[in-house]
Amino acid sequence: MINFIIQHKYLSFFTPIIVILLLAIGTKNLAFTNDYHIFFSSDNPQLIAFDNLQDTYNKTDSILIGLRDTSGIFTNKNLKAIADITTKAWQTPFSTRVDSLANYQHTFANGDDLLVIDLIDTENELNAGQIDEIASNEVLLKNRLITSQKDTTGINITIQLPNNEKLATKGQDEVVAFARNLRDEIKKDYPQFEVFLSGIVMLNQAFPEAGQEDIKSLIPLAFLIVFVLLFVVLGNIFLVLGSLILLVFAVIGSFGSVGHLGLPITPVMTSLPVIILTIAVAGSVHLMMSFVKKMRNGTDKIKAIKEAFEHNVHAITIAGITTAIGFFGLNFSEVPPFHDLGNAAAIGTLLSLILTLVFLPAWILVLPIKIKTKKIQKTHLMLKFSTFVIRSYKKILVFSLLAVIVFVSFIPLNEINDNFVEYFDERVEFRRDADKVDKYLTGIGxxxxxxxxxxxxxxxxxxxxxxxxxxxxxxxxxxxxxxxxxxxxxxxxxxxxxxxxxxxxxxxxxxxxxxxxxxxxxxxxxxxxxxxxxxxxxxxxxxxxxxxxxxxxxxxxxxxxxxxxxxxxxxxxxxxxxxxSPSIMFAHIGLRNVHAMLIGTAITLIVISIILGFILRSFKMGLISLVPNLIPVSMAFGLWALTNGQISMAISVVASITLGIIVDDTVHFLDKFNYGLKTLGRSAKKSVAYAFEHVGHALILSSVALTAGFLVLIGSVFEINSGMGWLTSYVIVIALIMDFLLLPSLLIFFNKSQSKNSKG
Known part of the structure; x- marks a missing residue:
């Protein structure tokens, strides 16, 4: 393959660009969704029950306008204001009902007649004191539209959006824009009120707005971190530029594929660029570092890229495929947005693999890349570390076992728990207002x-x-x-x-x-x-x-x-x-997702291990690979129990995501170990030293890149992304430690027989 690229460097250079441009056409189809129903599959029993309820009665999607005056609601000034705001609320697009103190239907007897009037009526049949007494004693109003402290009231606007998805999205935007304008008018005309907006309609709007906020803030930060890492390691502007272009192509290709497939952009999907960036840089860094090392040793450019390619293509390909399998494992999730994220991330991973193996070598061949020659000695750090592991592998096995037992013992302390209001942090207006509604008036659920x-x-x-x-x-x-x-x-x-x-x-x-x-x-x-x-x-x-x-x-x-x-x-x-209700739907989805992902993760792990065993031509290697990939996930969940302890629907998919990612380091180490053991005929201990020498630094760099990339997600305003960022980072760091300590110790322990018959 590399010979073809060398002979047809311009074809290899421009073909990937054309493919990415064709995929990029799909970005015109990208659209954010603002419907919380997207988190539930069509066969979700709680969704079916809620839809049946909505079909039986009028829909209850609404906006709640909260009004708070610490001096009290029941004054003539405030009651008149509530009546005025209620009238204006009826002008909300797609509104079918408005409920407030003003139009609460008060009934009373007048002789033999039943009279039904607005509680706050224009003819002033009731004074402020009477309204106070009626509202404060009406069970249908207390802690719903008026608090027992009598300082906060609510105006609830029921919304009936069109059934057509595009019209509903447009209508939702109109409704929210009107509500926010009305809020601003209230603040201007009635400054005595503190005003806040809540309700399911505002929850719906918070999803795309949170996603857009993440895209604006997280992607530039991720690119900056990647640029700094690449420049420090590679030290050549052309190589850094080529890597960045590869990353941009991978992200554009991924989103273009999302558009072609007609997948909606959800807040979960906004983590895709960061994931693709980190995966792509972790994959390409092995090829780039190997190329730079050979150039510094005095090898000419063509020979250097050829040798670097041949030395790494096997491991890079396996790592890319297994990472994609890990992401495809998200299709076992009960939450459709995670299906979309998994499929898009898998496509992006495979695109970055192709770009790494085709576009990147062609870029190096086409561009006038020059790297100064300098004598490179064996890295003392890796040499010392490999010596330590080889000498202490039995102790490492014992201490690793103890560490695993300790951390795994904490896993039962985790609780499967979700709170859809807390999906958003306090930077999001909906979260702040929902907290105020819950504190001062009533709950959103x-x-x-x-x-x-x-x-x-x-x-x-x-x-x-x-x-x-x-x-x-x-x-x-x-x-x-x-x-x-x-x-x-x-x-x-x-x-x-x-x-x-x-x-x-x-x-x-x-x-x-x-x-x-x-x-x-x-x-x-x-x-x-x-x-x-x-x-x-x-x-x-x-x-x-x-x-x-x-x-x-x-x-x-x-x-x-x-x-x-x-x-x-x-x-x-x-x-x-x-x-x-939506509250019940979200309450069940976390539990359902955990059960589904336990099965999905187990299947993913088995598939990855079988593939590794087949490609490495060793069933034993496949089994050994299970250990350093399963243990980090287990230990990370134990650590999570100590630092957080809440398993949300996002946290439940981390195991499947990280399995495909952390297997990369295992693959590269096993590949070099296998090469030393079988091709070079070295002993298990010498093969471990060979693996550390050739991929040790690259494994550290790729893990740093992955950890830094996923730590970017902790800055997300969407808890699903930030929680995923934290736990994934835990897994990656623990996986690096296991690959540097436990994996080589296992390889030495289980390959003693080969050592006796080896050359060294």
């Missing part, structure tokens, strides 16, 4: 229950309503719950109203026909946009009860879900159902 009566019109059945009320009362007593919205409270209020507002009648009607009449009378009195379709289905056979939760991790949501499920089974088995 909820769990919805659809209770079925089993018959049309069954929502008026007293027995059915009594069961729903029992659950409502139980849920309100739970420490995790902020508020429960249940139509049973409306039935009780209507019953009281129709009995002259007698408090003793604040209970469910005991007559089905009476309940149906109350409901009909109430619905006919409701203004446009404030109907009960968000709580009752069309044929009035089912009721939706919304349990608003405090901001919790997935562990908290799963705990409540299990507790509620058991309560329903034991107390109201006839209406037993499961909860559904």
């Amino acid at each position: 909820s769990i919805d229950y659809s209770f079925k009566s089993g018959e049309a019109g069954g929502v008026a059945n007293p027995e059915f309503l009594a069961s729903v009320e029992k659950f409502t009362n139980w849920a309100r007593k739970q420490s995790e719950v902020n508020n429960v919205s249940s139509i049973t409270d409306i039935f009780k209020r209507l019953n009281k109203n129709m009995h002259g507002d007698d408090e003793t009648y604040y209970k469910l009607p005991q007559n089905r026909e009476l309940s149906a009449q109350y409901l009909l009378l109430y619905e006919m009195s409701l203004p446009y946009g404030l109907d009960l379709n968000n709580q009752i289905n069309i044929d009035k056979s089912a009721i939706r009860v919304s349990v608003n939760m405090k901001n919790m991790s997935s562990k908290g949501y799963l705990g409540f879900e299990n507790k509620a499920d058991n309560w329903l089974k034991n107390n109201t088995p006839k209406i037993h159902t499961s909860g559904a």
Whole structure:
């Protein structure tokens, strides 16, 4: 292959460029997605349950405008402002409903008549004191639209976006832009309010905005780090420039492939450039360092690149293929964006492999690269280190075993946990506002229950309503719950109203026909946009009860879900159902992903080891390669338990990602060891020394590049990327230590028989 490149250097130079340009055409199809549904596969049971709920009742995607005045909400000035803001909120694009203190439908009796009015009405039927008393005692408002401290209120805008994905994306942008403009108007017109925006719509918008922020900040930093590393090591501007062009081509080709495949750009995908940069530089550095070393020894350029190529092509190819396999292993994930990241990273890895083996040698041959000759002595550091390992390999094996046992013992301390609000750090506006909403008003998360009566019109059945009320009362007593919205409270209020507002009648009607009449009378009195379709289905056979939760991790949501499920089974088995919501979806996805990735990682590890054994023509080598690749991941998760302890859906995929990456160093070391043992006929100990001499420095540099690259990700505003950056860096550093200590010790221990028959 290298002879062909030497003979056709211009063809080898321009062909990869043309291929990359063709791939780059796909970048015109790139688009950010702003829908949290992208994190769930179409067969995800929690997503299916939630979609069924959304199809049964009105959708509940919304924006919550929080208004806080520490001097109190219930003043004439503030109440008038709330009414004005509520009116303006109706102008939000794609809005179908606005709920606030202003238009809360207050009911009361006037003789034999039922009156339904806005709580804050234009005719001032109620003064500020009366509004305060009503709102503060209304269970449907407390800790939902007004706090017990009476200093914070909310205006909830329900949004119905088009079903078409492109129109929905455009509509989402319009909705958020309007909401932010409205927020700015509120701050200007009513400076007494602290204003914050939250809700599912703002969560959706936070995903692409976080991704765009990462691209602007992380990619330049990654390029800067790579440039500095390459310049320090190579010391030749043409070689550094060639390497940087290779990296740019690999990134462009990867994103172009993403565009051609029609994959969406998610916040997870924004880590792709950094991953490709680090993988590409780690792969090319072996070829470049070998070339520079030979040039400094006085070898002419053509011979130097030929020998460097022949000396490294085997290991570079194996490393590239196994790294790609590791990324393809992400297809086992339960989270579709990780499928996309894995496939795109695998394509980028293979592109960087081809560019390293074709474009880079051609670049060296075409450009006037000159490197000063200087005598290079054997590196004392590598010589001393290899001597230490060879002499102490038995002790190293024992200490390595002890270290593994210690760190692995900490793994059970990890908890599978996710908090979708905390996917974003505090630099993201959504995170700051969501924290304020949770602190001052209510949680962003909820769990919805659809209770079925089993018959049309069954929502008026007293027995059915009594069961729903029992659950409502139980849920309100739970420490995790902020508020429960249940139509049973409306039935009780209507019953009281129709009995002259007698408090003793604040209970469910005991007559089905009476309940149906109350409901009909109430619905006919409701203004446009404030109907009960968000709580009752069309044929009035089912009721939706919304349990608003405090901001919790997935562990908290799963705990409540299990507790509620058991309560329903034991107390109201006839209406037993499961909860559904985005909060429940995110709570389950981490656990599902861990289980899926355990299987995927095991399969990936076996495949990589089989490939190594086949290529190295040694089943024993394949088995030995398992150890330094499996141990770093295990030890890193033990270290993670001590430093963090939370396994999110991102952390659960790190094992598969890193398996393909850390195997690179193992491959290069095994390749040189195998060459010394079988081709040169040296003993196992001499072969270990040979491997250290020829790839020791390159392994350190590639590991430094990989670690630095993934550490760039810790600067991400998206926790999924930053957590992945931290843990991957742990794995890479531990893997380098294992490749320098444990791997050579294992090779010596398991190749004693060859040593007796060797030349040296």
